[in-house]
Amino acid sequence: MRNSMRRFAIGGAAAIGTSVLVLTGCAAPPETDGNGNGNGETSNPDFIPCMVSDTGGFDDKSFNQLGYEGLTEAAQEIGATPNTVQSNAETDYASNISNLVDQGCNLIVTVGFLLAEATVAGAEANPDVEFTIIDDFADLNGDGKPDSDNIKPIVFDTAQAAFLAGYAAASYSKTGVVGTYGGIAIPPVTIFMDGFVQGVEYYNAQKGTSVRALGWDVAAQNGSFTGGFEAGIESKSLAQSLIDQNADVILPVGGPIFTSAVEAIRDSGKDIAMIGVDADLYETYPEGKDLFLTSILKGMKVGVHDVVIQASKGEFDSTPFVGTLDNDGVGIAPFHDFESKVDSKLADELDQVRKGIIDGSIEVTSPSSPKQ
Secondary structure, three states: OOOOOOOOOOOOOHHHOOOOOOOOHHOOOOOOOOOOOOOOOOOOOOOOEEEOOOOOOOOOOOHHHHHHHHHHHHHHHHOOOOEEEEEOOOOHHHHHHHHHHHHHOOOOEEEOOOHHHHHHHHHHHOOOEEEEEOOOOOOOOOOOOOOOOOOEEEEEEEHHHHHHHHHHHHHHOOEEEEEEOOOOOOOOHHHHHHHHHHHHHHHHHOOOOOOEOOOOOOOOEOOOOOOOOOOOOOHHHHHHHHHHOOEEEEEEOOOHHHHHHHHHHHOOOOOOOEEEEEEOHHHHHHHHHHHHHEEEEEEEHHHHHHHHHHHHOOOOOOEEHHHOOOOEEEEEEOOOOHHOOOOHHHHHHHHHHHHHHOOOOOOOOOOOOOOO
């Protein structure tokens, strides 16, 4: 990850309002000739960067959209024309990858854990094409490394950032109940839930409180899931269930399923806050910005941008990028409209918790955390 990423800082109320790492918008501005064409050392108009989405689509205000933005910004910077294809179902993954190979793509970015099998198959069948997968190691054979030398994983230890969000949720809660639910029970989803619940537990241990975290059992590794990554009645029903159990902070994990939670909260008429994932949803989903206490951020946009630039220069390698608090690959968003509503000591406390996670004095564990 390049050094242009802004440092994550929580050093008081003012700091968390203005200086917290905003991973969704820290790529370097495109260098063009004024006509959308790259210039200087970054120019490579013959390079074709491509992307296959997960089923959430490129307009999900979250996971897929961040990757798409990183791809298109990098393409503009090098003066290239990107090629993207959206997956409407899991059965589309393999054919979408094959179609992009046939169209001469030099680099194919696949967005999400569920595309791992199709990505490995595509990479092994096309050794001259470079692949990058977000949120998976592409290690289907379990030997601890990507299954093909032409695959570069972009993965994130989001449990670390989710721990901070769980601590903040417990601090903010007035009812003493917070909750979470996910789309599908896969590692890139459950890792958020692991960190969130552990953050609540750590707050209780430090403060002598008993805030309950509903929706996920860390020890048993089971909880509440909609079964997919689409907004709809399943998501709204799970959000309503948490509301009925008196939760006043809710963390939905799984792309656009959060929009149904927004509907449930609006319908309830209750004072309930939300925590977003992947992007700063206060910025990307203004329709619900008054509800977002914070968001758990992943540097997908910058990660994809950098891989595209490197590949366009012939500098692609398969070394995984693992985003952590220490390298600013993950973080939490500012409190925005909630800045005046949270405890005045919370920003300083979060700064100390972050330092403890980085130096190892505070342990955050998840079976879904990427190998480092």
